[in-house]
Amino acid sequence: FLHEGQAVTIAMPDPEAAKGGAAAASGPRKAEPGNSNHLPTVVPGELLSYAVAVGDKLKVGAPLCVLESMKMEMKISVPESLDGKEVLTLPCKGRTKETQGDILAPGDLLIEVK
Numbered sequence: 001f002l003h004e005g006q007a008v009t010i011a012m013p014d015p016e017a018a019k020g021g022a023a024a025a026s027g028p029r030k031a032e033p034g035n036s037n038h039l040p041t042v043v044p045g046e047l048l049s050y051a052v053a054v055g056d057k058l059k060v061g062a063p064l065c066v067l068e069s070m071k072m073e074m075k076i077s078v079p080e081s082l083d084g085k086e087v088l089t090l091p092c093k094g095r096t097k098e099t100q101g102d103i104l105a106p107g108d109l110l111i112e113v114k
Contacts, residue, residue, distance in 0.1 A: 028108040029091050039082060041108045045069030047101040049094040050111075056087045058113065065094075065110065068101075076110075085113035 002008070031040035051063035058064075060083040064076045089112040095101035104110070 028102055028104055030107055031109040036081060037085070037088070037113050038109055039079070039111045041104040041106055041110045043067065043069050043074065044105050045074070046103050047092045047094050048073065050090050052087050054087050054090060058082045058085050058087065067104070082113055088112045088114045
């Protein structure tokens with residue numbers, strides 16, 4: 001449009017743009033409700049490390065991962081529902097000396113098994 005005889009161009013973000021593409025895929029995946037092969041995160045926090053690897057068989061009570069929430073480390077154990085299942089994917093990145101681990105919210109996918 002014109003303002004005082006000068007052409008002015010205004011760019012506004014498209015509110016529909018976030019519904020598809022890279023913006024929708026950013027952040028941790030959500031666990032599918034009702035999917036017995038997905039373990040959702042229960043408490044918010046940063047993933048420090050996994051104690052299992054892809055292909056491992058899970059045993060109830062064994063260490064699964066370590067989360068940090070409110071400056072406290074929480075060791076998460078394998079729940080009964082995943083006993084005897086094999087680790088398919090570890091969708092989150094743990095903390096390293098150079099980078100922060102993934103920040104998880106309740107409902108984010110912590111581990112996927114088969």
